Amino acid sequence: MQAVGLQTYIWNNNIRSVLLLIGFPFLLLGMVFCLTLGMIWARMLPSGYDYGGPIPYALHLMIAAAPLAIVVALVWFAIAYVFNQAIIDFATGSRPVPRTEEPDAYNLLENLCISRGLKMPTLRVIETEGMNAFASGLHEGRFSVTLTRGLLQNLDRDELEAVLAHELTHIINRDVRTMVVASIFAGVITLFCQIVYRSIVWGGVWGGGGRDRRGNVGLFLIVAMVVGAIGYFLAIVIRMTISRTREYVADAGSVELTHNPDAMISALQKVSGHTHLEAPESMRAMFLEDDDEGIMGLFATHPPVAKRIAALSQYAGGRVNELAVVPPSSPAPAQASTTTQEHGPWGGRKDEPSGPWS
Amino acid sequence: MVVGLILLAIFVLLGFMLIGAYNRLVALRQNVNAAFADIDVQLKQRQDLIPNLVETVKGYASHERGTLDEVTQARAAAASAGGVEARAQAESALTGALGKLMAVAEAYPDLKANQNFMQLQSELADLENKIAAARRYFNNATGEYNASIQRFPAVLIAGAAGFQAREFFDVGADRAALQSAPQVKFS
Numbered sequence: 001m002q003a004v005g006l007q008t009y010i011w012n013n014n015i016r017s018v019l020l021l022i023g024f025p026f027l028l029l030g031m032v033f034c035l036t037l038g039m040i041w042a043r044m045l046p047s048g049y050d051y052g053g054p055i056p057y058a059l060h061l062m063i064a065a066a067p068l069a070i071v072v073a074l075v076w077f078a079i080a081y082v083f084n085q086a087i088i089d090f091a092t093g094s095r096p097v098p099r100t101e102e103p104d105a106y107n108l109l110e111n112l113c114i115s116r117g118l119k120m121p122t123l124r125v126i127e128t129e130g131m132n133a134f135a136s137g138l139h140e141g142r143f144s145v146t147l148t149r150g151l152l153q154n155l156d157r158d159e160l161e162a163v164l165a166h167e168l169t170h171i172i173n174r175d176v177r178t179m180v181v182a183s184i185f186a187g188v189i190t191l192f193c194q195i196v197y198r199s200i201v202w203g204g205v206w207g208g209g210g211r212d213r214r215g216n217v218g219l220f221l222i223v224a225m226v227v228g229a230i231g232y233f234l235a236i237v238i239r240m241t242i243s244r245t246r247e248y249v250a251d252a253g254s255v256e257l258t259h260n261p262d263a264m265i266s267a268l269q270k271v272s273g274h275t276h277l278e279a280p281e282s283m284r285a286m287f288l289e290d291d292d293e294g295i296m297g298l299f300a301t302h303p304p305v306a307k308r309i310a311a312l313s314q315y316a317g318g319r320v321n322e323l324a325v326v327p328p329s330s331p332a333p334a335q336a337s338t339t340t341q342e343h344g345p346w347g348g349r350k351d352e353p354s355g356p357w358s
Numbered sequence: 359m360v361v362g363l364i365l366l367a368i369f370v371l372l373g374f375m376l377i378g379a380y381n382r383l384v385a386l387r388q389n390v391n392a393a394f395a396d397i398d399v400q401l402k403q404r405q406d407l408i409p410n411l412v413e414t415v416k417g418y419a420s421h422e423r424g425t426l427d428e429v430t431q432a433r434a435a436a437a438s439a440g441g442v443e444a445r446a447q448a449e450s451a452l453t454g455a456l457g458k459l460m461a462v463a464e465a466y467p468d469l470k471a472n473q474n475f476m477q478l479q480s481e482l483a484d485l486e487n488k489i490a491a492a493r494r495y496f497n498n499a500t501g502e503y504n505a506s507i508q509r510f511p512a513v514l515i516a517g518a519a520g521f522q523a524r525e526f527f528d529v530g531a532d533r534a535a536l537q538s539a540p541q542v543k544f545s
Contacts (some may be wrong), residue, residue, distance in 0.1 A: 004501075004502050004505040004506060004509070005498055005499065005501060005502020005503075005505065005506075006498060006499070006502060007385065007386055007389055007499070007502055008382075008386075008502060008506065011382070158487075255495070258491075259393070259396060259491050259492050259494075259495035260488075260491040260495070261491075261494070261495075262491070263491075316495075316498060317494050317495075317497070317498040
């Protein structure tokens with residue numbers, strides 16, 4: 001269905017997010033399937049004549065392993081979820097700001113919450129020049145909205161309200177949770193790639209009880225490398241695409257709350273190029289804006305500001321004021337080493353904060 | 359047998375699609391209603407501001423009776439107008455009258471320096487901005503709703519289920535009023 005306005009646009013993006021999330025288990029299954037097939041071709045597993053050829057046999061093996069895989073995945077998920085929660089809570093453990101210190105921002109946020117019947121999230125401020133904001137917290141009672149000092153100083157009231165509404169929409173939609181789930185999935189796939197790789201490197205024990213150790217390990221190695229690289233790439237692309245989709249929804253949701261598309265547009269124009277803020281990668285997705293683009297925008301957590309503004313004016317009826325763009329005063333500071341594309345599919349996992357075990 | 363099952367499946371699927379379409383239309387219509395309620399709140403706030411404003415201006419510029427009466431009448435008309443289109447017209451007349459009043463006030467330095475008047479003026483300006491934003495949101499929501507009831511498969515049920523196209527809170531009338539509004543003379 002094509003979007004004809006704000007509501008239909010939000011619905012479409014939500015459907016898209018769900019489909020992308022569903023994509024993760026299928027991606028993992030597909031990888032397992034391809035690897036099994038690769039092992040059969042490399043003669044590391046029996047050829048599976050009894051099952052009518054390699055493909056049905058690979059399917060059969062996959063289904064046989066399913067119950068165990070599901071249990072392992074669930075346990076992993078539970079542990080990783082708690083772990084991520086701890087990271088996020090720790091990273092946002094800064095001092096909450098009471099109404100008396102930032103009355104404007106506090107009241108704006110409270111009014112927005114009242115209009116939606118929400119419990120007020122904790123308002124926090126980071127004392128830094130960068131203009132950014134993020135929502136955090138995985139469940140009711142831990143939700144908070146964090147603003148930077150630079151944002152409070154540079155935005156006017158309407159723009160601040162739009163930003164607060166953007167972050168509040170992340171909370172209403174439970175986007176923090178969605179992104180944690182996505183990062184756990186990506187972590188599972190990363191670890192899976194690594195297990196396969198290690199098993200190959202450390203001497204062909206991958207044959208399953210030594211049924212046929214003389215298989216063509218070289219062929220399997222190539223298959224495994226290709227499958228792993230593609231799987232790793234897709235996992236990150238899916239994860240980042242979800243993140244970008246949630247941004248569009250949060251922009252639209254902000255307009256839905258404030259009824260003022262212009263304020264969201266001018267807020268984006270103001271912060272663009274001045275958003276530098278240090279934070280763990282799993283939280284960058286919740287930023288107001290993060291201009292870390294990566295390769296052709298595939299690995300970016302946020303869509304380009306121009307696209308977000310175009311969407312706001314197309315679906316929410318916003319008017320763009322070209323003069324409001326502030327050119328970056330200094331070259332953007334070098335990004336921390338959280339960019340995913342720096343690591344090859346098999347290496348560098350230890351520096352990657354998104355991994356559930358790291 | 360197989361054909362029957364397939365037909366059944368198609369009917370069930372179609373049923374779900376129509377239920378989904380119906381629910382979406384309800385949500386979109388509700389969105390339009392909520393958006394109008396929001397404009398309504400802002401317009402009422404503006405109406406509540408006016409008696410105070412008129413009294414303040416009267417204190418300094420009592421012989422501008424014509425302009426003051428016009429504002430009072432426009433306010434009364436706006437308060438009693440029903441329906442989206444009538445409301446939009448009445449409110450745009452009020453906007454025009456208020457604009458004239460503000461232009462008149464320009465000629466009275468004492469009035470312009472009055473603390474109360476200055477506060478009322480800034481409140482009014484703030485409200486006008488909010489009204490403009492709320493109106494655009496409403497028109498956007500109305501446009502989306504009107505487009506949705508004409509799309510497949512919603513169009514199959516929209517008429518029967520009583521979903522009718524809504525009126526826009528028309529900017530056209532406002533624009534005319536604003537363009538004809540006060541000319542400041544320096545003579």
